[in-house]
Amino acid sequence: MIVAGLTGSIGMGKSTVARYLRGKGVCVLDADQIVHELYSGEAVPLIEAVFPGTTRDGVVDRQALAQRALSSEEELKKLEALVHPLVRRTEWRLLLAEQDKGADLVIVEVPLLFETAAHNLFDAIIVVSAPAEAQRERVAARPSMTPEKFEAIVARQWPDAVKREKADFVVDTGVPLEDTYRQIDAVVEEISKRQPLAYQRWADLHDG
Numbered sequence: 001m002i003v004a005g006l007t008g009s010i011g012m013g014k015s016t017v018a019r020y021l022r023g024k025g026v027c028v029l030d031a032d033q034i035v036h037e038l039y040s041g042e043a044v045p046l047i048e049a050v051f052p053g054t055t056r057d058g059v060v061d062r063q064a065l066a067q068r069a070l071s072s073e074e075e076l077k078k079l080e081a082l083v084h085p086l087v088r089r090t091e092w093r094l095l096l097a098e099q100d101k102g103a104d105l106v107i108v109e110v111p112l113l114f115e116t117a118a119h120n121l122f123d124a125i126i127v128v129s130a131p132a133e134a135q136r137e138r139v140a141a142r143p144s145m146t147p148e149k150f151e152a153i154v155a156r157q158w159p160d161a162v163k164r165e166k167a168d169f170v171v172d173t174g175v176p177l178e179d180t181y182r183q184i185d186a187v188v189e190e191i192s193k194r195q196p197l198a199y200q201r202w203a204d205l206h207d208g
Helices: 014-023 031-038 043-050 062-069 073-101 132-140 147-156 160-166 177-191 198-205
Strands: 002-007 027-030 105-109 124-129 169-172
Touching (some): 002 014, 002 198, 014 027, 014 105, 014 124, 014 177, 027 031, 027 073, 124 160, 124 177, 169 177
Parallel strands (some): 002 105, 002 124, 027 105
16 A cells, blocks of 8 residues: 655645545545544543643634644744654554455645655655735635734745645645646556555564
């Protein structure tokens, strides 16, 4: 089974690419969705222990947690050290399930893939990209988004140019959708020719 990573900065079109892939029958695991589920389950008591008062009725209060975690680099690192291992373990369980189903390809969508040094876990990395003006327009249209919040998010992410340089494949979403879809089809075809080595790396990471 080939395991590929899907990443890109905020507003670049990762969701569009993931949605198209799922429509083509490709399994796409969403790290953000995994975090969302952890925040109403396994992670709740752990986060409350480290960040008291950031959970309500058995669920993480994401706004309260964000205010605490983003207050300093030290606090953010505490949160990442707590959450990232939980996400990786959950991803591994899901990969095991897909392997049991006989899947040929699984794509894991990880917004902070390079930033969390996860790039070595994949057979290929797809970076979703778009012009800066398109990125800003898309992000500005999101509810509750402010210029300050956008800048804070971007500050945590590697520059788009660096991600493109390190990618195995780049999908441009700043073009008509039909062109983006053709790019995705071509990328999947090329990835399918690769040697499936990443699954064993995940197995080694989690002791099989």
